[in-house]
Amino acid sequence: MNRINEEAENKPQLKLEFEIKEKDFNVAGEAASKVKKTLQQLGLTPEAVRNIAIVIYEAVMNVVIHATCGQLKVIIIPERVTVLTEDKGIGISNIELAMKEGYSTATHEIREMGFGAGMGLPNIKQCSHKLNIKSQVGVGTVLEAIIYLPSKDEKG
């Protein structure tokens, strides 16, 4: 993780940061929406914009649902976009199980909102090229998803 951040420091980059508070369910959609607009202005492909927005929505929703507080950072460099969430909370005891479609520990209240169906992490994996999750039970979770951007020649 550190290696990527160090490398990125030498290149032109744009960093967007959002604070995530407990039970602030709206922040997920709002952050995804704001970043989406920024990425569209930067001229990213619709597919990349959509994938990044989905990753942000799901990752922030996970923090809101499961953690007590956290932070979202979106780091944009010409080659890739990194979505990073860091939270303080219960952590994930079994990451492999959490990655399984349909597995969820969310409450009924969360499900009634349309989330907690056990699709969050699988969606993030599906929409990103690289996904790293580090979690410590009772401490918190760090999630880093990387989406590589096609070079201008590849956009077609």
Added chain:
Amino acid sequence: MNLRDVQKILKAEVLCSEHLLEREVETGFGCDLMSEMLAFAGSHTLLITSLTNEHVIHTAEIMDAVGVVYVSGKQPAKEIINKANHNNIPLLSTPFLMFECCGLLFTSGLKGCKRDNS
């Protein structure tokens, strides 16, 4: 078909963004789980749901959905309608229940999303 056709088929009330009803609808996706929509709905899709919270609007915006149909005559709160209007997302409300609503659109020629849509 376009959203105006959808409105007629579903005898739907238009809640906002009526000026955008000429928009073409490529596929339909009926669900009350936002993550399923984020996973499987393609772009230019019509979202059909009975959920009326703000997550539907955020999801529609992120997915570039052409519009949202609320089934069972449901209608979201005014601030949610305003939010959709601000984001150019037409909202429709149909008296039909989910199964009938999807069936009516499907038999009128609207295709569903495939799992590998992206």
